[in-house]
Amino acid sequence: MQKKHVAVLMGGWSSEREVSLSSGAGVIKALEELGHSVTPIDVKGSLPDLVAHLVSAKLDVIFNALHGVGGEDGVIQGVLEMMKIPYTHSGVAASAIAMNKVLSRQIFKNHGIPVPLDKVITFDDLKANHPMAFPYVVKPIGEGSSRGVSIIYNEDDYKKTLDQWTFGDQILVEKYIPGREIHVSILNGKAIGAVEIKVENGYYDYEAKYTPGRAEHLMPAPLTPDALQEVLKLSEKSYHALDCRSACRADFRYDDTIENPTFYLLEVNTQPGMTPTSLVPETVGYYGMSFNQLVQDLIDNARCDIKTGS
Numbered sequence: 001m002q003k004k005h006v007a008v009l010m011g012g013w014s015s016e017r018e019v020s021l022s023s024g025a026g027v028i029k030a031l032e033e034l035g036h037s038v039t040p041i042d043v044k045g046s047l048p049d050l051v052a053h054l055v056s057a058k059l060d061v062i063f064n065a066l067h068g069v070g071g072e073d074g075v076i077q078g079v080l081e082m083m084k085i086p087y088t089h090s091g092v093a094a095s096a097i098a099m100n101k102v103l104s105r106q107i108f109k110n111h112g113i114p115v116p117l118d119k120v121i122t123f124d125d126l127k128a129n130h131p132m133a134f135p136y137v138v139k140p141i142g143e144g145s146s147r148g149v150s151i152i153y154n155e156d157d158y159k160k161t162l163d164q165w166t167f168g169d170q171i172l173v174e175k176y177i178p179g180r181e182i183h184v185s186i187l188n189g190k191a192i193g194a195v196e197i198k199v200e201n202g203y204y205d206y207e208a209k210y211t212p213g214r215a216e217h218l219m220p221a222p223l224t225p226d227a228l229q230e231v232l233k234l235s236e237k238s239y240h241a242l243d244c245r246s247a248c249r250a251d252f253r254y255d256d257t258i259e260n261p262t263f264y265l266l267e268v269n270t271q272p273g274m275t276p277t278s279l280v281p282e283t284v285g286y287y288g289m290s291f292n293q294l295v296q297d298l299i300d301n302a303r304c305d306i307k308t309g310s
């Protein structure tokens, strides 16, 4: 195996900074164990400083361990394309579209992938009226890690959400999908496996995602063979619909309270977590791929899309 000089981009400016630092720490350890030379970079300064750092470091490849705004939405991917440094995970367009829940929804709908009934409204609209009957979900267009996601069961939840909203003027509102939470890991276009998440308050919030023991992970998800095939197929379809690359995770709700149980795609994550409680490492691990092998696979598939220019 060829040893490489890898920079790990981590931290960043988003509300998922702490998550990214945790992902980055695990990735650095893996890269060192694999014998690569590693330069960790906490991305929190100015862009010119970052670019100067990347130029002087003389890198072979970037491991992008950023999550959320700036790191998962095509912004850093565009910088790395311009610098011609191969980087892990999806490219500019897939990252930008996947991170935007309104744009990605339009593509999922065009491909016949079921998504919850939704509406895009402004904060003033939300203040003026309930956008749909209880229970419904209010979420930002471009965040992650459940930041800003609220489930509105009653007037108290509604008032609390209005008081605490800091995520911009555009809001995605969805019908609450009862039932189960199923997350599928996809690697290089192939759905590897599904895990079911069980949480006490019924919603996979920030605490449940990152506090060990707070959410139960049922691995593999206890689905019938037909249901499992269906969700794996939908995951691969959504990955290809957005033209994703490398590792992704598709988040579904599975409404099995109705006569024809249905999977509803919530989103595709192009920078899935690599933390100790994260689902992609756990899922690929269940099927025999170690964390270190996953990290190696990610850097083996790192690339730039733009081929022309000097």
Ligand SMILES: Nc1ncnc2c1ncn2[C@@H]1O[C@H](COP(=O)(O)OP(=O)(O)O)[C@@H](O)[C@H]1O
Pocket: 116, 137, 139, 143, 144, 145, 146, 147, 149, 174, 175, 176, 177, 178, 181, 202, 203, 204, 205, 251, 253, 266, 267
């Ligand atoms: N329409 C919905 N019905 C039921 N639960 C939902 C719905 N939308 C979101 N949730 C809950 O909120 C979590 C986070 O929502 P998601 O859309 O995946 O946003 P994020 O990008 O922050 O992960 C989900 O994993 C799920 O537990």
Ligand SMILES: [Mg+2]
Pocket: 145, 146, 251, 266, 267
């Ligand atoms: Mg999610």
